[in-house]
Each structure stands twice: as structure tokens, then as C-alpha cells.
Amino acid sequence: MSPDLHAEARRQIEICNACRYCEGYCAVFPALMRQTVFADGDITQLANLCHNCRGCYYACQYTPPHEFALNLPGILAEVRQDSWERLAWPAPLARRFHESGVALAGALIVGIALIFLALTALRPASGEGFYAYLSHGAMVAIFAPAFLMPLAAIGVALGRYWREVGGGALRLRHLRAALGDAARLRNLGGGQGQGCNFEIEDRFSDRRRRAHQALVLGFLLCFGATSAGTVMHYLMDWPAPYPLLSLPKLLGVPGGMLMVAGAAGLVHLKLRAERELGSARVWGGEIGFILLLGIVAATGLALMAFGGAVWLALHLGAVLSFFLLMPYSKMVHGFYRLAALAADARAREARGSADAAD
Ligand code: HEM
Ligand code: SF4
Ligand code: SF4
Incomplete structure (x- = not known):
């Protein structure tokens, strides 16, 4: 835990708790107003609740040059970033990939080189489509661990997070509430649903939310296409290549297009936004991550x-590369x-029960 970061975040949060002007903007303000004392874990939780809108x-009337020098999105972004790097397993990898788009590009090149090697060394005697170059067995042997090991590393990190923020006993209803908020990206809505002013101070817009939703929907469609292909291969004895009017293609083609469009929109907005209202240190790594998602879709x-x-x-x-980097790149943001x-849904419920008992 970085004492300086948490101390600065605590200073700013305490000013907000006295001011309360932004009460209706997002879930962060109601959460901070439920407390008067902020432990380090509380600050980590508030930072991950902030959507950086x-x-x-x-x-705010207290931003620089005012002596209070408030920059709540900036300091929460720094604390959030610090938590992703500190709680990752193993942690040193995370710092490298989060900070640098060059490291991400390097990992991409290594990933491609490894696949080229596999293509030449593991070329099957027969097969159609992809399987003319790499057998199905070899593909599964490479990708199953590459998918499952990062998920295990993310599981370890989330366990550490939950303990740090004192998350408590989680119920299905809390997870349902969280998924609903995430699907609508409610906290990027600007409070009244007018959108956020991420990239321009006085213009409220839903562009960031829409670009993000296009990217996530595209990602889910592509995931659905791969799952459909797996079911067709194993349960229906129908190996790839698939025709245009088949589930893998009907899901995968629009999915890929939505991902490319969403990634382009997010890069465009990010280039126009002020860097110091996010974690400027990792700007390159964030751009690298969005480009990696775009490259996954475009090459598909x-x-x-x-x-x-x-x-x-x-x-x-x-x-x-995308799978292997999941625990050490911006991809962890969705999980955190x-x-x-x-955790916020649970805390609101606990507060509601306490109020009812009073
Ligand atoms: C669990 C659901 C998710 C939530 C709640 C979520 C939330 C957010 C939020 C609030 C932002 C903007 C703030 C920030 O820059 O950190 C963001 C950015 C982003 N998200 Fe997500 N996300 C989720 C899942 C995903 C998934 C599945 C993908 C892609 C596969 C994705 C890709 C991105 C990208 C590319 C950015 C832009 C990064 C940037 O501007 O630096 N997100 N997400
Ligand atoms: S960000 Fe500024 S205006 Fe908003 S609650 Fe905090 S101190 Fe008040
Ligand atoms: S940047 Fe947006 S999401 Fe984060 S605390 Fe401020 S209003 Fe809330």
C-alpha cells in the first residue's frame, strides 16, 4: 500500500465528505458519505468504485489554483492503479505491462512468434481451414492453459482485494446488482443520465459509454462464437471451417466489427482527454491495451x-497475448x-438494515 497516495486520497475524500456538492454524480459519493473515518481498505474500495467520468x-470549485488543489478522479485513478499492481500475482509483472505500451507490443510480438513456431512444428498431416496449419489438439493444448492460468491469477488477486476492502459475505443478489450496474455502466452516466464529460469539460456525452458497450458486446459475441464452435466441434462432430450462415460466423463477424469500432472510439476519446485526470503514468499501457483488443478483432x-x-x-x-496479459494489463479493471x-451493493444493504433497526 502506498502511504503517500492513500494519505492524499484521504485528504481529498474528507474535503468531499464535508462539501457533498457531487452527491448525485455516482456511487462514490453516497459510499463516502456513509463513513466518517477512512481506513486504507475503504480508500481502495472507493477508488475501484470510481468510473473516472x-x-x-x-x-468542483476547489480544483487548482484553489489551495485545496482537488483532483478526485486523478487521485482515485492513482490509488486504483496502485491496487491493481500491488494485489496482482506475481506483482512485478503487473507494473511493467500496466505502465508501458511498448512492453505490451513486445508481448504481442513474442505471442505471434510462438504461434508461428507452433504452426511450423505442429503442422498436421491433414485437415481443413485452420486445422490445415495447426491441429485441433495442438490448439487446445496451447489455449486451454493460456486461458485458465490467467483466470487463476485474477482469482488470487480478487481474493486479496476482497480481504483488503473488508468485502464480507457475498450473496448472489449483490452480484446481480453489480452486473446490472456494469452492463449499463451506470456510474459513467453523470448522475442524471446526461452522460459524462470525460474528454471535454462542458460537453456531456454518452460517447464513452457507447464505445465501451460496443466493445464489450463485441467481445461477448466473439466469445459466444468461439463457444458455439467448440460445441459444434465436440458435440455435433462438425469441425471448422464454418459457412457464413452458421452460428460461429453470425456471432463472430458482427462481434469483431463492434470490437474494432468500440476500440477506435475509445482511443479517439482518450487522445482528446486530459491525462492528469487519470493515472498519467500508465497512459501508454492503457492505449496499448485498447489497441491490443482492436488487433485481436481486426486480425480475426x-x-x-x-x-x-x-x-x-x-x-x-x-x-x-491478450489472454496471458489479462491479469497484468488494464483488462483486470472489469473484474475489480x-x-x-x-461490495458496494452489500454495504448499501447493510446500511439499509442498520437504518431500519434504529
Ligand atoms: C465487468 C464489466 C466492466 C466494467 C464495470 C467496466 C468499466 C469500465 C470503465 C468504468 C471504464 C472507464 C474508466 C477507466 O478508464 O478505467 C472502462 C474502460 C475500458 N474498458 Fe471496461 N469495463 C468492464 C468490462 C470490460 C471488458 C469485458 C472489456 C473488453 C474486453 C473492457 C474494455 C475496456 C476498455 C478498452 C476501456 C478503455 C480504457 C481506457 O480508456 O484506458 N471493459 N471500463
Ligand atoms: S469534488 Fe469538489 S465539488 Fe465535488 S464534492 Fe468534492 S469538494 Fe465538493
Ligand atoms: S470521476 Fe466520476 S465516477 Fe469518479 S468520483 Fe468523480 S463523479 Fe464519481
Whole structure:
């Protein structure tokens, strides 16, 4: 835990707790108003609850040059980033990849090179489509651990987070509430649903929310396409390649297009926004992460359109890099934010019961 970061965040949070002007903007303010004393774990939780919409910064009368020098989105972004790096397992990897887009690009190149090696060394005697280059067994042997090991590392990190913030006994209803808030990205809505002013001070817009939802929906469709392909392969004895009017393609093509459009929208907004209202230290790593998602989708579409060993290696290398980097890149934000929303749903419920008992 970084004492300086937490001390500065505590100073700013205490000013907000006295002021309360931004009460209706997002879940952070009601959460901080439920308390008067803020332990380090409480600050970590508030930081992960913040969606970095920046509405409170642009509304605040105490931002620099005022002597209070408030920048709540900025300090919460720093604390949030610190928690992702500190709680990751193993932690040193996280710092490197979060901070640098160059490290992400390097990992992508290594991932592609590994897939090229596999393509040449593990080429099957027969097969169609992808399987003319890499057998199904080899593909599963590479990707099953590459998917499951990062998920295990994220599980360890989330356990550490839950203990640090004192999350308590989680129920299904808390998780349902969290998923509902995440699906609508309620905390990027600016309080009245008018949208956030992420990239321009006085313009409220839903662009960031829409770009994010396009990317996530696309991601889920692509995940659905891969799952449909797996079911068709194992349960229906129907291996790839699949025709255009089949579930893997009907889900995968719009999914890939939505991912590319969402990633382009997020990069565009990020280039226009003020860096010091986020964690400026990791700006390069964040851009690298969005580009990696765009590359995963774009190479998948190209593979479908043109086929061939080169597009296959580029696509599988990008997917491999994405999976392996999940615990050490911005991808962890979804898991931590879900955990923070669930902990908040639980805390609201506990507060409601305490009020009813009084
Ligand atoms: C559990 C659900 C999720 C929640 C609650 C969530 C929430 C957010 C929020 C609030 C932001 C903006 C603030 C920030 O920059 O940190 C964001 C950014 C982003 N999210 Fe998510 N997200 C979720 C899942 C996902 C998934 C599944 C993907 C992609 C596969 C994704 C990709 C991105 C990208 C690319 C950005 C932009 C990063 C940036 O501007 O630096 N998110 N997310
Ligand atoms: S961000 Fe500024 S205006 Fe908003 S509650 Fe905090 S001190 Fe008040
Ligand atoms: S930046 Fe947005 S989400 Fe974060 S505390 Fe301020 S108003 Fe809430």
C-alpha cells in the first residue's frame, strides 16, 4: 500500500465528505458519505468504485489554483492503479505491462512468434481451414492453459482485494446488482443520465459509454462464437471451417466489427482527454491495451476474409497475448470494478438494515 497516495486520497475524500456538492454524480459519493473515518481498505474500495467520468472534477470549485488543489478522479485513478499492481500475482509483472505500451507490443510480438513456431512444428498431416496449419489438439493444448492460468491469477488477486476492502459475505443478489450496474455502466452516466464529460469539460456525452458497450458486446459475441464452435466441434462432430450462415460466423463477424469500432472510439476519446485526470503514468499501457483488443478483432476479421497461415498466426498470437496479459494489463479493471460494485451493493444493504433497526 502506498502511504503517500492513500494519505492524499484521504485528504481529498474528507474535503468531499464535508462539501457533498457531487452527491448525485455516482456511487462514490453516497459510499463516502456513509463513513466518517477512512481506513486504507475503504480508500481502495472507493477508488475501484470510481468510473473516472470526471464530472466531479469539472464541477468542483476547489480544483487548482484553489489551495485545496482537488483532483478526485486523478487521485482515485492513482490509488486504483496502485491496487491493481500491488494485489496482482506475481506483482512485478503487473507494473511493467500496466505502465508501458511498448512492453505490451513486445508481448504481442513474442505471442505471434510462438504461434508461428507452433504452426511450423505442429503442422498436421491433414485437415481443413485452420486445422490445415495447426491441429485441433495442438490448439487446445496451447489455449486451454493460456486461458485458465490467467483466470487463476485474477482469482488470487480478487481474493486479496476482497480481504483488503473488508468485502464480507457475498450473496448472489449483490452480484446481480453489480452486473446490472456494469452492463449499463451506470456510474459513467453523470448522475442524471446526461452522460459524462470525460474528454471535454462542458460537453456531456454518452460517447464513452457507447464505445465501451460496443466493445464489450463485441467481445461477448466473439466469445459466444468461439463457444458455439467448440460445441459444434465436440458435440455435433462438425469441425471448422464454418459457412457464413452458421452460428460461429453470425456471432463472430458482427462481434469483431463492434470490437474494432468500440476500440477506435475509445482511443479517439482518450487522445482528446486530459491525462492528469487519470493515472498519467500508465497512459501508454492503457492505449496499448485498447489497441491490443482492436488487433485481436481486426486480425480475426482478416483471417475470415483472406485465410492463410500468416493471418492465422497474427490472430492466434494476438489472442494468446491478450489472454496471458489479462491479469497484468488494464483488462483486470472489469473484474475489480465488478467486485467493487458488489461490495458496494452489500454495504448499501447493510446500511439499509442498520437504518431500519434504529
Ligand atoms: C465487468 C464489466 C466492466 C466494467 C464495470 C467496466 C468499466 C469500465 C470503465 C468504468 C471504464 C472507464 C474508466 C477507466 O478508464 O478505467 C472502462 C474502460 C475500458 N474498458 Fe471496461 N469495463 C468492464 C468490462 C470490460 C471488458 C469485458 C472489456 C473488453 C474486453 C473492457 C474494455 C475496456 C476498455 C478498452 C476501456 C478503455 C480504457 C481506457 O480508456 O484506458 N471493459 N471500463
Ligand atoms: S469534488 Fe469538489 S465539488 Fe465535488 S464534492 Fe468534492 S469538494 Fe465538493
Ligand atoms: S470521476 Fe466520476 S465516477 Fe469518479 S468520483 Fe468523480 S463523479 Fe464519481
